[in-house]
Amino acid sequence: xxxxxxxxxxxxxxxxxxxxxxxxxxxxxxxxxxxxxxxxxxxxxxxxxxxxxxxxxxxxxxxxxxxxxxxxxxxxxxxxxxxxxxxxxxxxxxxxxxxxxxxxxxxxxxxxxxxxxxxxxxxxxxxxxxxxxxxxxxxxxxxxxxxxxxxxxxxxxxxxxxxxxxxxxxxxxxxxxxxxxxxxxxxxxxxxxxxxxxxxxxxxxxxxxxxxxxxxxxxxxxxxxxxxxxxxxxxxxxxxxxxxxxxxxxxxxxxxxxxxxxxxxxxxxxxxxxxxxxxxxxxxxxxxxxxxxxxxxxxxxxxxxxxxxxxxxxxxxxxx
Amino acid sequence: xxxxxxxxxxxxxxxxxxxxxxxxxxxxxxxxxxxxxxxxxxxxxxxxxxxxxxxxxxxxxxxxxxxxxxxxxxxxxxxxxxxxxxxxxxxxxxxxxxxxxxxxxxxxxxxxxxxxxxxxxxxxxxxxxxxxxxxxxxxxxxxxxxxxxxxxxxxxxxxxxxxxxxxxxxxxxxxxxxxxxxxxxxxxxxxxxxxxxxxxxxxxxxxxxxxxxxxxxxxxxxxxxxxxxxxxxxxxxxxxxxxxxxxxxxxxxxxxxxxxxxxxxxxxxxxxxxxxxxxxxxxxxxxxxxxxxxxxxxxxxxxxxxxxxxxxxxxxxxxx
Numbered sequence: 001x002x003x004x005x006x007x008x009x010x011x012x013x014x015x016x017x018x019x020x021x022x023x024x025x026x027x028x029x030x031x032x033x034x035x036x037x038x039x040x041x042x043x044x045x046x047x048x049x050x051x052x053x054x055x056x057x058x059x060x061x062x063x064x065x066x067x068x069x070x071x072x073x074x075x076x077x078x079x080x081x082x083x084x085x086x087x088x089x090x091x092x093x094x095x096x097x098x099x100x101x102x103x104x105x106x107x108x109x110x111x112x113x114x115x116x117x118x119x120x121x122x123x124x125x126x127x128x129x130x131x132x133x134x135x136x137x138x139x140x141x142x143x144x145x146x147x148x149x150x151x152x153x154x155x156x157x158x159x160x161x162x163x164x165x166x167x168x169x170x171x172x173x174x175x176x177x178x179x180x181x182x183x184x185x186x187x188x189x190x191x192x193x194x195x196x197x198x199x200x201x202x203x204x205x206x207x208x209x210x211x212x213x214x215x216x217x218x219x220x221x222x223x224x225x226x227x228x229x230x231x232x233x234x235x236x237x238x239x240x241x242x243x244x245x246x247x248x249x250x251x252x253x254x255x256x257x258x259x260x261x262x263x264x265x266x267x268x269x270x271x272x273x274x275x276x277x278x279x280x281x282x283x284x285x286x287x288x289x290x291x292x293x294x295x296x297x298x299x300x301x302x303x304x305x306x307x308x309x310x311x312x313x314x315x316x317x318x319x320x
Numbered sequence: 321x322x323x324x325x326x327x328x329x330x331x332x333x334x335x336x337x338x339x340x341x342x343x344x345x346x347x348x349x350x351x352x353x354x355x356x357x358x359x360x361x362x363x364x365x366x367x368x369x370x371x372x373x374x375x376x377x378x379x380x381x382x383x384x385x386x387x388x389x390x391x392x393x394x395x396x397x398x399x400x401x402x403x404x405x406x407x408x409x410x411x412x413x414x415x416x417x418x419x420x421x422x423x424x425x426x427x428x429x430x431x432x433x434x435x436x437x438x439x440x441x442x443x444x445x446x447x448x449x450x451x452x453x454x455x456x457x458x459x460x461x462x463x464x465x466x467x468x469x470x471x472x473x474x475x476x477x478x479x480x481x482x483x484x485x486x487x488x489x490x491x492x493x494x495x496x497x498x499x500x501x502x503x504x505x506x507x508x509x510x511x512x513x514x515x516x517x518x519x520x521x522x523x524x525x526x527x528x529x530x531x532x533x534x535x536x537x538x539x540x541x542x543x544x545x546x547x548x549x550x551x552x553x554x555x556x557x558x559x560x561x562x563x564x565x566x567x568x569x570x571x572x573x574x575x576x577x578x579x580x581x582x583x584x585x586x587x588x589x590x591x592x593x594x595x596x597x598x599x600x601x602x603x604x605x606x607x608x609x610x611x612x613x614x615x616x617x618x619x620x621x622x623x624x625x626x627x628x629x630x631x632x633x634x635x636x637x638x639x640x
Contacts, residue, residue, distance in 0.1 A: 061481070063481065063482060065401055065482055065483075071481070071482075074481055079399075079486075079488040079489075079505075081385055081491060081500075081501070082491070082495060082499075082500035082501060082504055083491050083500065083501055083502065083503065083504030083505030083506075083507070083508070084504050085508075148475075148481075151475050151480075151486070152472075152475055152476070155468075155471050155472055155475050156472070160471075161381070161383065161391070161394055161468075161489055162383060162385055162391075163385075165488045165489040165490070165491060166399075166471070166486050166487050166488030166489060167486050168399040168485045168486030168488065169399075169481055169485040169486055170485070171401060171402070171403050171485060175402060179402075179403075180401075180402035180403065181401070181402060181403050182403060183403065184402055184403030184404050184509050185399075185403030185509075186403075187403070187509040188403070188405075188508040188509050189504050189505075189507040189508050
């Protein structure tokens with residue numbers, strides 16, 4: 001929050017006074033920069049400018065996916081009525097409201113129980129295009145319990161199923177297949193500046209290491225991997241994966257298996273591709289199911305399982 | 321449900337008995353067909369085959385977006401841990417469980433309060449790729465209240481924030497800009513067969529007219545519209561939009577405005593682009609805000625408003 005306070009304070013200084021530090025930029029290759037401006041500069045824009053305010057609500061999350069992948073933070077976005085992902089917020093009429101009062105008014109319709117202040121201000125950017133829109137962005141750290149309360153509130157809100165089709169958490173990790181998690185998420189469709197603001201906040205607030213952000217963006221810009229063909233969803237071939245029985249060779253514990261990712265990338269990818277427990281299987285039996293559908297699980301809406309369940313039973317069935 | 325029952329029954333007949341009707345196909349241009357097979361055929365596949373079962377839960381929805389766009393149905397999908405959209409479900413080990421018992425077991429982890437039966441069976445398809453996976457798909461019609469109960473249950477479930485990052489409803493309408501709603505949604509990233517299954521169910525269950533489905537798919541396959549640039553999310557220019565003051569010319573009521581879409585496509589697009597009420601504005605004041613940010617709202621995470629609010633105040637401010 002210190003960084004945010006500093007930037008908010010900076011925005012209240014007259015432009016050109018002293019030697020202000022340069023405004024932070026995103027600096028992620030492949031993502032065009034939007035022009036940053038201070039809050040002070042933004043407030044001096046004329047009446048022909050429209051002001052949008054959106055907020056990233058997030059919470060430190062000690063949880064581990066599959067007991068092994070750190071979730072880092074829970075970050076809220078929403079699926080909007082128009083089929084795009086965005087942050088809660090909207091336009092604020094500066095003639096009647098402060099940025100924060102206007103933002104809170106919009107948030108109140110969908111989230112109910114959070115009020116942002118100027119201390120939560122993060123940045124302002126000029127948007128692209130012929131219309132004069134300046135996008136203000138806020139970020140508020142909550143506890144995981146507070147964030148969950150907002151998710152519950154959202155599904156009960158007036159907007160649910162109308163303007164907002166559902167709240168989702170942003171996966172901040174990248175699975176060993178280099179697409180699962182944040183890269184795939186960034187391959188979804190975002191409204192306006194939302195994707196830029198997401199990346200900007202993740203970087204500025206040190207929620208994801210900068211090189212991981214760049215890798216995630218780069219992964220979405222490569223020629224699409226067939227297995228995650230975003231255009232058709234069903235046309236691709238499966239990614240290269242080692243035969244199922246190679247999974248089983250090293251008779252290690254789950255953690256050992258997971259920790260030796262360098263030598264066992266293929267096995268790891270198959271494990272991470274897995275998801276909820278396979279229906280109808282417990283412990284040992286699960287292994288055989290995984291062995292029967294190794295990396296196929298990355299493709300075909302997997303039922304999953306954790307690494308532990310796999311390694312407990314090193315002898316797997318062959319694919320046939 | 322009659323169609324489903326028929327197909328389920330058909331699947332129980334031995335292949336080649338009598339003159340069975342051909343299995344239904346998707347038939348949407350631009351979406352490669354998956355090979356359909358009867359339930360009977362699928363059940364005869366050998367042990368080298370894996371069976372996945374997923375379910376579309378849906379409810380007729382009499383609601384109107386912005387008081388004007390029929391929502392048709394609420395259809396549930398989920399944002400998964402891997403950043404992809406999918407249906408609830410997973411793999412089922414046929415050695416231990418029936419398809420339905422296995423599916424219900426997986427659903428129980430995340431949804432809690434719905435049990436599917438063979439009557440909900442819709443179709444089976446062979447998936448693409450080197451692995452032998454047959455994907456079974458179910459669809460269960462609920463009441464909107466039942467569906468909402470499941471959404472509430474999901475946010476309280478064990479999987480929430482782990483395997484499932486949130487439930488979302490699928491927008492089934494297409495806004496006048498031809499991208500908002502289902503087309504944009506189809507531009508997101510889906511796992512495996514999920515997008516095919518979504519389109520298949522929407523067609524087979526007559527939830528969306530077939531030509532609308534084809535249009536929505538086609539819209540996502542055109543050279544990307546700059547404003548909805550899915551690759552970068554922020555690089556595009558704005559779509560062509562008429563100046564704000566053209567919005568205000570016809571002094572009609574909201575419904576009249578909405579109904580005259582043929583002549584007022586631009587106005588309509590701007591109206592539909594709008595979202596939640598503009599923060600800090602009521603009725604008449606809202607109009608001026610819309611006039612100040614017409615189609616820009618389609619781009620910059622709009623604060624929205626309904627059609628009525630716009631038309632009540634026909635004289636709008638010019639953009640500058």
